[in-house]
Every structure is written in C-alpha cells, then in structure tokens.
C-alpha cells in the first residue's frame with residue numbers, strides 16, 4: 001500500500017470516530033450532566049450508557065480492543081519474522097492512533113466516572129498517551145532510514161554530504177555559500193542535554209523562516225527556474241534539518257532512551273490492570289450481550 005494511503009485511512013477513521021463521538025455526546029448529555037450518585041434514577045438511560053449498560057459496556061469492549069491493537073506495533077518491531085510486513089513508521093502511525101482513540105472511548109465507557117484501581121489506571125493511560133506525544137516528537141528528530149530504523153552516524157554524514165554535493169553540482173551553488181549554509185547551524189559543543197533540547201525546539205520554530213531567507217538569497221544570486229524550485233527548496237531544507245539533527249542527536253538519543261525506560265513499565269502496568277478489570281467484571285457477571 002502507498003505511504004499516503006495509510007494517512008488517508010487514518011484521516012477517514014478519525015473523522016468517523018470524532019463524528020460518532022459528537023453524536024454520542026449529544027445523546028448522553030443529560031445522563032452525563034447528572035451527578036453520578038443520581039444516575040441510577042434515570043434507569044432507562046442508565047441501562048444504556050452506564051459502564052455496564054448496553055452501549056457503554058460495548059464501548060468498553062471497543063476501547064479494550066484498541067488498547068490491544070496498539071501492541072501490534074510493539075510485536076511488529078521486536079519480532080524479526082514480521083519484518084517484511086509494512087514499514088515500521090506506518091505501524092507507528094496506527095499505534096499512535098489507537099493510543100489516542102482508546103482513552104477517548106474509555107472515558108465514554110466509564111461515563112466520565114473514574115474510581116477505584118481502574119480509575120487510577122485510566123489516568124495512567126492518559127499520562128502514557130501524553131508522554132507518547134512527547135516521545136513522537138523526539139522520535140521524529142532521530143534520523144531514520146525509509147524502513148523506520150535508525151540511521152547510523154555514518155549514514156547521516158553521508159546523506160548530509162550528498163545533499164551538499166547535490167547543491168554544488170546540480171544547482172551550481174558556490175563553495176563559500178555552501179559554507180555559509182553550514183554555519184547557519186551553531187555547534188553546541190559540550191552544552192547540557194537541557195540546553196540541547198532547548199535548541200531543538202528553537203531550531204524547529206525558526207527553520208521555516210531560515211529556509212525562506214536562504215531561498216530568497218539564492219534565488220537572487222543564482223536564479224532558479226520554477227520547475228527546479230521545489231526540489232531546490234527540499235534539498236536546502238533537508239540539508240538544514242540534517243545539520244540541526246546531527247548537532248542535537250546525542251541529547252535527543254539520551255532523552256529518548258530514558259523516555260522508553262519510563263514509558264514502557266507504565267504501558268505494561270496498564271495492560272495488566274486492564275486485563276484484570278476485564279476478567280473481574282466478567283467474573284462478577286457483567287457479560288454484556290453474551
């Protein structure tokens with residue numbers, strides 16, 4: 001399947017999910033607005049929308065299914081036999097989607113009442129979800145090959161050199177301008193990890209403007225044709241990105257390593273508590289439609 005097809009699929013299912021949740025919220029508004037202790041008085045609504053109600057319980061199953069589905073990425077990543085099935089980066093997109101959708105659905109399943117051990121687990125789930133977003137930001141700053149695996153330092157330097165060569169050979173950019181281009185990225189030397197992370201954010205915020213400035217200068221000096229412009233722009237942008245990533249790589253890799261160390265045990269704990277929740281509720285006789 002083409003790379004973009006996965007994006008279209010995810011956009012489509014996201015729109016459908018958001019649409020359905022808005023519709024469901026409008027149906028349950030009166031029930032959810034009622035204080036928890038009085039909800040049982042609305043017996044008809046309670047039978048439908050409480051965590052053990054017909055629809056509420058069904059949503060719980062769907063949320064749990066999503067929670068289990070996000071482990072597919074982890075299985076695909078660690079099980080070498082599955083290497084050939086799709087790119088890792090595409091699997092990660094589904095992991096993220098399930099990781100955001102599952103807590104959302106779980107809130108509707110719980111009718112926004114988070115008590116007991118499972119209530120604590122719900123907040124742990126939200127923490128893992130938010131930490132996942134931070135992890136994704138860091139992940140995006142570690143240069144990767146097309147298959148989603150990390151590049152070695154040698155591959156990164158080769159790619160950077162290729163971009164520079166292509167600017168020189170294909171677009172005739174003079175070596176003094178190539179040097180100037182490289183100097184746009186400050187060398188951070190032995191700065192602390194925190195300072196490197198600060199620079200990472202600043203680089204990301206300023207890059208678009210920086211690329212625009214360089215393009216303007218180069219266009220005036222070298223005059224690129226409109227056909228060449230998008231390739232020229234992409235090459236300059238990639239060159240700047242590579243230089244910036246190389247400068248902060250050590251700090252990002254360290255933080256990402258520690259991020260994994262914290263993120264994983266939480267994820268395993270959630271998995272265990274969720275399994276326990278399912279086993280317990282079923283053993284207490286909450287068997288939904290079965």
Ligand code: HEM
Pocket residue numbers: 051052057060061062063064067102106109110113114115116118119122274277278279281282286
């Ligand atoms: C991601 C998945 C899930 C999460 C985060 C979750 C979370 C919760 C929470 C926070 C509650 C409310 C606790 C309370 O009222 O004190 C609850 C209740 C409940 N959940 Fe889940 N749940 C999930 C999946 C499931 C599944 C798959 C089932 C079906 C086996 C299920 C069955 C129930 C039942 C029957 C209740 C009501 C228990 C009662 O009224 O005492 N849940 N769940």
Ligand code: HEM
Pocket residue numbers: 070074077092095096098099100125126128129130131132133135136137139263264267268270
């Ligand atoms: C409750 C939801 C989630 C759970 C239980 C979960 C669980 C996990 C686990 C166990 C890993 C470790 C994979 C490994 O062994 O290398 C992981 C990695 C990751 N997760 Fe999640 N995750 C959740 C939500 C999210 C969300 C919402 C995002 C982003 C929006 C996200 C982004 C990531 C990223 C970027 C990685 C690192 C990928 C890698 O190094 O290969 N996760 N997640």
